[in-house]
Amino acid sequence: MEVHRPSDGALIGRHFFEREPVVCARELVGAILRWGRRAGMVVETEAYDAEGDEACHTFHRPTARAFVAGHRAGSAYVYLNYGMHWMLNVLAKGRRSGFVLIRAIEPMRGLAGMRRARGVASLTELCSGPGKLARALGVDGSHHGIDLCSPGCRGFSVGPPVAAVACGPRIGISRAKELEWRFLMPGNPHVSGAGRKEKAGRTLEVRPA
DNA sequence: ACTAAGATTCGC
DNA sequence: CGAATCTTAGTA
Numbered sequence: 001m002e003v004h005r006p007s008d009g010a011l012i013g014r015h016f017f018e019r020e021p022v023v024c025a026r027e028l029v030g031a032i033l034r035w036g037r038r039a040g041m042v043v044e045t046e047a048y049d050a051e052g053d054e055a056c057h058t059f060h061r062p063t064a065r066a067f068v069a070g071h072r073a074g075s076a077y078v079y080l081n082y083g084m085h086w087m088l089n090v091l092a093k094g095r096r097s098g099f100v101l102i103r104a105i106e107p108m109r110g111l112a113g114m115r116r117a118r119g120v121a122s123l124t125e126l127c128s129g130p131g132k133l134a135r136a137l138g139v140d141g142s143h144h145g146i147d148l149c150s151p152g153c154r155g156f157s158v159g160p161p162v163a164a165v166a167c168g169p170r171i172g173i174s175r176a177k178e179l180e181w182r183f184l185m186p187g188n189p190h191v192s193g194a195g196r197k198e199k200a201g202r203t204l205e206v207r208p209a
Numbered sequence: 210a211c212t213a214a215g216a217t218t219c220g221c
Numbered sequence: 222c223g224a225a226t227c228t229t230a231g232t233a
Contacts (some may be wrong), residue, residue, distance in 0.1 A: 046216070049223030055216070061229065085217050101216055133218050172216055193218090 012156040013148040017090060019075035021047040021098030022092070026183045028100055030162035035137040036153050038110030040127055041160075043188045044103040046170045047181040048089075049096055054175035056098060067145070068097050074149035078134075078141060085131030088139045090148060103171070103182070105129045106190040113138075131193040 017024055025047035027132055048056035050068050057064035057079070067077060068091065075100050077089040089099040097197060105127045107114055114126050116137040127133035134140075148155045166186045169177055184191045 005210085057229095059227075078221060079216090080226090080228065081215060082217050083215090091216070096219085099216090104215085135218095163232070170216070174215085203217075 001139075004066065008138070010158050011151075012149070012158060014072065014074045015057040015154075017092045017100075017149065019035050019092060019094035019095045019102055021049055021094075022181055024092040024096070025100040026165055028090075028102075028156065029165050029183050029185060031156045032108070032138075033102065033105055033156055034109075034154060035139065036110070038107075038113055040105030040107045040137075040191060042102060042104075042132070042156075044182070044191045045107050046101040046103055046183070047092075048101065049097060050097040051096060051098075053098065053179070055170065055173040055179075058098075065188045068070045068093070068158040071145060072147065072149075078139060078140065078144040078148045081131070084138050086134040086141070087130050088134050088137075089142075102133065104128050104184075104192045105133050106188065106191055107136070120150075124189045128190050139167050146177070159173075163209055198209060 025045040028042050028045050033040055033043045050056055050058040054061060058068060071091055073091055073093040075091040077091050079087055081087050088102045090102070092098055092100055105179055107126050108121060115121055117138060118132065118136050122128065124185070125132070127136050144156065162185065164186050165183055167180045167183050169180055170182045171192065
């Protein structure tokens with residue numbers, strides 16, 4: 001399978017997110033997410049398609065559809081779930097549009113700040129879930145709609161080579177459970193707990209280190 | 210106005 | 222396993 005990935009360390013630009021959500025979600029695994037002075041490697045993502053995907057907000061929510069229509073690829077889509085957890089997504093707009101949910105990162109920089117924000121010490125508990133990483137990084141509603149592809153303190157860059165990416169069903173949804181649009185680094189201890197106890201998922205692609 | 214459900218997490 | 226907690230959306 002042909003994988004499009006800019007040279008290592010480069011900032012991930014808008015063109016990366018001007019593709020289908022599923023492709024963006026898969027290729028974002030291994031990227032470095034920088035959020036101010038805190039940063040981590042993306043180890044788990046999910047894709048949501050704005051058209052026909054019953055699990056995507058756009059299926060039932062006019063405000064989500066308006067967001068897709070009114071924002072550029074690479075914009076942050078941030079929302080509050082269960083009244084207490086912020087979820088960080090990136091808008092993807094290619095032949096199809098949709099969101100990439102950042103579900104887990106491996107903490108790399110700003111660990112003290114992350115531990116302070118989360119109130120836990122365990123490294124593998126810091127960012128191993130979408131709500132956890134948002135809290136650890138300080139993501140909240142004020143970031144809804146910001147551009148993650150412009151020069152600034154928040155955005156993605158290319159990470160180290162990824163050995164393998166596995167895929168499986170998305171977590172915590174009630175509809176469209178059959179779609180295997182969750183992507184993760186097999187064996188990485190920082191993937192979300194929900195995923196750790198389930199089957200690792202089948203290996204999708206393998207890249208040489 | 211009132212109700213329901215939700216891309217979760219934590220504690221008992 | 223159930224509470225916490227609040228926004229969006231559907232219905233009256």
